[in-house]
Amino acid sequence: xxxxxxxxxxxxxxxxxxxxxxxxxxxxxxxxxxxxxxxxxxxxxxxxxxxxxxxxxxxxxxxxxxxxxxxxxxxxxxxxxxxxxxxxxxxxxxxxxxxxxxxxxxxxxxxxxxxxxxxxxxxxxxxxxxxxxxxxxxxxxxxxxxxxxxxxxxxxxxxxxxxxxxxxxxxxxxxxxxxxxxxxxxxxxxxxxxxxxxxxxxxxxxxxxxxxxxxxxxxxxxxxxxxxxxxxxxxxxxxxxxxxxxxxxxxxxxxxxxxxxxxxxxxxxxxxxxxxxxxxxxxxxxxxxxxxxxxxxxxxxxxxxxxxxxxxxxxxx
Amino acid sequence: xxxxxxxxxxxxxxxxxxxxxxxxxxxxxxxxxxxxxxxxxxxxxxxxxxxxxxxxxxxxxxxxxxxxxxxxxxxxxxxxxxxxxxxxxxxxxxxxxxxxxxxxxxxxxxxxxxxxxxxxxxxxxxxxxxxxxxxxxxxxxxxxxxxxxxxxxxxxxxxxxxxxxxxxxxxxxxxxxxxxxxxxxxxxxxxxxxxxxxxxxxxxxxxxxxxxxxxxxxxxxxxxxxxxxxxxxxxxxxxxxxxxxxxxxxxxxxxxxxxxxxxxxxxxxxxxxxxxxxxxxxxxxxxxxxxxxxxxxxxxxxxxxxxxxxxxxxxxx
Numbered sequence: 264x265x266x267x268x269x270x271x272x273x274x275x276x277x278x279x280x281x282x283x284x285x286x287x288x289x290x291x292x293x294x295x296x297x298x299x300x301x302x303x304x305x306x307x308x309x310x311x312x313x314x315x316x317x318x319x320x321x322x323x324x325x326x327x328x329x330x331x332x333x334x335x336x337x338x339x340x341x342x343x344x345x346x347x348x349x350x351x352x353x354x355x356x357x358x359x360x361x362x363x364x365x366x367x368x369x370x371x372x373x374x375x376x377x378x379x380x381x382x383x384x385x386x387x388x389x390x391x392x393x394x395x396x397x398x399x400x401x402x403x404x405x406x407x408x409x410x411x412x413x414x415x416x417x418x419x420x421x422x423x424x425x426x427x428x429x430x431x432x433x434x435x436x437x438x439x440x441x442x443x444x445x446x447x448x449x450x451x452x453x454x455x456x457x458x459x460x461x462x463x464x465x466x467x468x469x470x471x472x473x474x475x476x477x478x479x480x481x482x483x484x485x486x487x488x489x490x491x492x493x494x495x496x497x498x499x500x501x502x503x504x505x506x507x508x509x510x511x512x513x514x515x516x517x518x519x520x521x522x523x524x525x526x527x528x529x530x531x532x533x534x535x536x537x538x539x540x541x542x543x544x545x546x547x548x549x550x551x552x553x554x555x556x557x558x559x560x561x562x563x564x565x566x567x568x569x570x571x572x573x574x575x576x577x578x579x580x
Numbered sequence: 581x582x583x584x585x586x587x588x589x590x591x592x593x594x595x596x597x598x599x600x601x602x603x604x605x606x607x608x609x610x611x612x613x614x615x616x617x618x619x620x621x622x623x624x625x626x627x628x629x630x631x632x633x634x635x636x637x638x639x640x641x642x643x644x645x646x647x648x649x650x651x652x653x654x655x656x657x658x659x660x661x662x663x664x665x666x667x668x669x670x671x672x673x674x675x676x677x678x679x680x681x682x683x684x685x686x687x688x689x690x691x692x693x694x695x696x697x698x699x700x701x702x703x704x705x706x707x708x709x710x711x712x713x714x715x716x717x718x719x720x721x722x723x724x725x726x727x728x729x730x731x732x733x734x735x736x737x738x739x740x741x742x743x744x745x746x747x748x749x750x751x752x753x754x755x756x757x758x759x760x761x762x763x764x765x766x767x768x769x770x771x772x773x774x775x776x777x778x779x780x781x782x783x784x785x786x787x788x789x790x791x792x793x794x795x796x797x798x799x800x801x802x803x804x805x806x807x808x809x810x811x812x813x814x815x816x817x818x819x820x821x822x823x824x825x826x827x828x829x830x831x832x833x834x835x836x837x838x839x840x841x842x843x844x845x846x847x848x849x850x851x852x853x854x855x856x857x858x859x860x861x862x863x864x865x866x867x868x869x870x871x872x873x874x875x876x877x878x879x880x881x882x883x884x885x886x887x888x889x890x891x892x893x894x895x896x897x
Contacts, residue, residue, distance in 0.1 A: 356815060358840075359840070475667070498676030499676065505837075514830075516806070520822075523846060524844070525842060525844045526836075526842070528839060530837060
């Protein structure tokens, strides 16, 4: 089968590789559509020292599984494959399993391929009302919903989202379901317009903005974004770090101490509310798709996703 | 009267200054004993751009007040003087009052003087069972209790305190009231011994330490301390930043995001539990006093407090 493989040497190439064999408890999934995430670009630059097949956002059809009810079903999949036995699994924090593999990110081949394997327990049926190019957004939408598990957001809380990229947009749409007192800050008129078309307030990064936000979500992945977040959040407010940056950041920490700010890292989230929001259209994703490539041209898809002004790039198998 | 004054130019000198006039709602307090805090040393180095009389830890006698019950009483005092009218005062976060002054730190002369003024509402009666050289620790002990208002600490939670200095020791003793599963990490055998004499577990900074702590309190004020805190805390655990450092710190933030760490700044705390713990002897402070100076030699007291291996320096009026 075909797969977009990141080699040890850092080369990214579409290659012929053997079809994967599902292990015990795992399903074999024929991938229909996969999405390129910024993390894929960071991995290609050396983040996590990953090598193997890239990709962790997908929708596909189960071709083989021990559970007969899964076979032939259209599914999306959680990316953390966990041991159920370590300290953190037993503490009900499976996403932090010490022995985990992560689809296309850590010790497990990913979704930019004709086939992938995942534990059956990781799979969720994709609702018929969510087309492939919508269902493929389940994983990043779940990551946005993770914020609502970590921070209580009241309906009059003032929320600022920094970043108008893919993840910033999803965070804005998801948190907008909790409070209308929200503004998404970005640098690109056309990206911000996708949100204002939905009725969500937006601002340009160089506009002055009222300080004192209850919650600020940092989704720019930049040093400046983090500094701005610390400026905008109120005393005892919360800054959610939603993006990982592969290099160290110089920070002035006396401000956060004096103002008793909470800074909280946020990663993978719950699939159920994400699937519901996508299937009901409460979160709209199709205008975010900039371009589509076939798996045979997946290297070009990755390059395209790294160009300025590009949002989501999809790969059709 | 005498006062230890930090001038605009950064000079620290004992000077004759006029006795302060209490404003409306304020009491005039004759200072008995004051304590030198690391923040005083940072202020002398330019932190907060403060100028005026230094000092914010004290015990004294009320000489003048509108409330007759206060006159002649031995008191300690909260250091934030607030407006009760701004947004944060009305949100019950008076410590974050936008219009606040802070004793010896921000727009208000401090306690290294024969007299100080504070709003009457800031004063707490010092229990007779807490001698002057104990009651003077109320403010920093309250700062340690602040952690228990911000982070729920269960009796089986594993807590690591980084730093065996004055604040580290107080944090260790206060959190030890909540969990015995606690270790204080420092660099000085004799300082750590003060804690082990109380039955508190200690370790040297260069010893390997079990990772996966539920809560890590950073009280070293150093870059290395913060990095170590991020190493030692468990996924979804909490790092409490208890010290302010006046220069930026380079941080690798992808770890905290992947592990979904909470980082929380922590400043001033509640006086009531601090007074109770000090008067009952649940927190022991007298072994921490390294040296005592008279107010006339307060500049030497500050210099002494900055020497290596020195813990609390007191100033008697």
